[in-house]
Amino acid sequence: MTDTATSARTPSGGSPVREFKMPDVGEGLTEAEILKWYVAPGDTVTDGQVVCEVETAKAAVELPIPFDGVVHELRFPEGTTVDVGQVIITVDVAPGSAPAEAEAAAVPSQAEQQPAPQAGEQAAPPARQPVLVGYGVAESSTKRRPRKGAATAAPEAAPAGTYYAPPADAAPQEPVNGHSTARPLAKPPVRKLAKDLGIDLTTVRPTGPDGIITREDVHAAAEPAVRATEPVPAAEPAAGTTAATTAATTLGGEARETRIPVKGVRKATAQAMVDSAFSAPHVTEFVTLDVTRTMKLVAELKGDRAFEGLRVNPLLLIAKALLVAIKRNPEVNAAWDEANQEIVQKHYVNLGIAAATPRGLLVPNIKDAHAKTLPELAGALGELVSTAREGRTSPAAMQGGTVTITNVGVFGVDTGTPILNPGESAILAVGAIKLQPWVHKGKVKPRQVTTLALSFDHRLVDGELGSKVLADVAAILEQPKRLITWA
Structure with missing residues (x-):
C-alpha cells in the first residue's frame, strides 16, 4: 500500500476527518471484498487497531487503521467489493494526533521492511508489521485505548x-x-x-x-x-x-x-483456469505404477528420528521424486514469456501444492524446494498444508510457483487431466493408491498401485521431454533407492 491510502479533510466548523482507502494488499490486486467490520460509527480507534477484514483474490487480510480518532462513517457494508484506492472508512481525528504526512502505510503489499522516514517525517512504530491472512497485529509497547463505551479493555x-x-x-x-x-x-x-x-x-x-x-x-x-x-x-x-x-x-x-x-478466490481461480486452458496448449500423459516399495519406505521414515514431529506421507516422496526428475530434466522447469517471445528457464523450483480450503482452491508453493533435504521438505509441506487449512496463506506464498502437484487421490479418484497453474510449465496429478493385482516377479500378487498424470505446456515441453519427466518420477516411486543414486 502506498501513502495514498490515507488523506485528510476538514469540514467547515468541525474537527479534521481522515480518510482510509482500500490498499493494495497484494501485488497488482485491483479490488477486495469487505468480509467484516470490527468497528462502528462512534467507536474510538487507535493507531494499529484492526478495523475490518477483507478478502482479495488471493487471501483474507485484516486491515489496521494508521491513526487515532473516532469512527465517523463506514462507506461500504459487509459483502461489498471495493476497488483499491476507494475510501472505506472516515475517522474524526483526535486532537493532537500525528499529521498526515507523518503516518506510515497501513498494510504493505508484501511482508517487507518499511523505508526509512524522510526529513520532517516521524518514524513508524517499530513493532508495526504487515497484517496478512489473520495473523493479527504484532505486539507493541503502546497500549490500545478501549473502544468507546467498552466495559473492559482488550489485552495489549x-x-x-x-x-x-x-x-x-x-x-x-x-x-x-x-x-x-x-x-x-x-x-x-x-x-x-x-x-x-x-x-x-x-x-x-x-x-x-x-x-x-x-x-x-x-x-x-x-x-x-x-x-x-x-x-x-x-x-x-x-x-x-x-x-x-x-x-x-x-x-x-x-x-x-x-x-x-462468483468472487474472491473462486473468481480468481476460475479466471486463471480459463486463461491457462485457452492460452497454453495442454498435453497430458499417464502412467500406472507399483508403489509398494515407496509405501514401505514411508512406514520406515515415520519411525526415523530425523522425522520426529514431522508428517511423513506418500506425498512427501512423490514431491521429492518430482524434484529429482526436474534435476535430471531441467528444461521442463520453465515459463513462456509471451510479451518478449522468450522461454525463461528457472534454475530453482518453487513447488506448488494444490490445497482445497474453505475459501476455495489455493496453490501455495514451497520456495526453493529443490535445495531442501527430505526432513526439511517434510516440514515445509506440513506447514503449507496447515496454514492453508487455517486460512492463513499469505499472497506471497502463492506467487512465483514453477511446477505444481495436485493430489486428487485423497478423494478416491484414480487420476485426472489437471490444468496448468498460470505461468507454470507442468503439473503432476497423483491418483489414489489402491491394493490391486499386479504382475510382480512373474507372478500375480496384490500390490499398492497408483496412476500419475502429467500435464505440460506443449510450447515449452515436447512429448519426449514430458515423457522422460513422468517416467523418471515413476521409476523413483517404484524403486525409491533411486532417490539416492539419482539425486
Whole structure:
C-alpha cells in the first residue's frame, strides 16, 4: 500500500476527518471484498487497531487503521467489493494526533521492511508489521485505548489470528451501537463459518483452549436456530457462499435453484483456469505404477528420528521424486514469456501444492524446494498444508510457483487431466493408491498401485521431454533407492 491510502479533510466548523482507502494488499490486486467490520460509527480507534477484514483474490487480510480518532462513517457494508484506492472508512481525528504526512502505510503489499522516514517525517512504530491472512497485529509497547463505551479493555496483544474475548464464565457485555465491546477469540475460517450461518460470535460459548471458539462451537450455536426455524435441516453453504449473498428460488417451500455470486478466490481461480486452458496448449500423459516399495519406505521414515514431529506421507516422496526428475530434466522447469517471445528457464523450483480450503482452491508453493533435504521438505509441506487449512496463506506464498502437484487421490479418484497453474510449465496429478493385482516377479500378487498424470505446456515441453519427466518420477516411486543414486 502506498501513502495514498490515507488523506485528510476538514469540514467547515468541525474537527479534521481522515480518510482510509482500500490498499493494495497484494501485488497488482485491483479490488477486495469487505468480509467484516470490527468497528462502528462512534467507536474510538487507535493507531494499529484492526478495523475490518477483507478478502482479495488471493487471501483474507485484516486491515489496521494508521491513526487515532473516532469512527465517523463506514462507506461500504459487509459483502461489498471495493476497488483499491476507494475510501472505506472516515475517522474524526483526535486532537493532537500525528499529521498526515507523518503516518506510515497501513498494510504493505508484501511482508517487507518499511523505508526509512524522510526529513520532517516521524518514524513508524517499530513493532508495526504487515497484517496478512489473520495473523493479527504484532505486539507493541503502546497500549490500545478501549473502544468507546467498552466495559473492559482488550489485552495489549491477542494470539495470532484471533480476537479478544472474556473468559467463558465471564458476564456478557452489553453491545455498543449494535456491536459487541469484546472481540471473540476465533480463527478466520471459524469467523467465516459463523458469518455464513448468521451466528454472532459474541453469543457463542467457547470450548477451545484459552477461550478460543471452535467450528464445533459455532455449529452447536446454530443448531437451536435451525430447529426453531426450519422443518428440514439446511445443508451448510458451499465454499465461497454467504447467507447474505445466496439467493434461492423456491417452490412449495423447497429450494429449486441457488445462485452463488462468483468472487474472491473462486473468481480468481476460475479466471486463471480459463486463461491457462485457452492460452497454453495442454498435453497430458499417464502412467500406472507399483508403489509398494515407496509405501514401505514411508512406514520406515515415520519411525526415523530425523522425522520426529514431522508428517511423513506418500506425498512427501512423490514431491521429492518430482524434484529429482526436474534435476535430471531441467528444461521442463520453465515459463513462456509471451510479451518478449522468450522461454525463461528457472534454475530453482518453487513447488506448488494444490490445497482445497474453505475459501476455495489455493496453490501455495514451497520456495526453493529443490535445495531442501527430505526432513526439511517434510516440514515445509506440513506447514503449507496447515496454514492453508487455517486460512492463513499469505499472497506471497502463492506467487512465483514453477511446477505444481495436485493430489486428487485423497478423494478416491484414480487420476485426472489437471490444468496448468498460470505461468507454470507442468503439473503432476497423483491418483489414489489402491491394493490391486499386479504382475510382480512373474507372478500375480496384490500390490499398492497408483496412476500419475502429467500435464505440460506443449510450447515449452515436447512429448519426449514430458515423457522422460513422468517416467523418471515413476521409476523413483517404484524403486525409491533411486532417490539416492539419482539425486
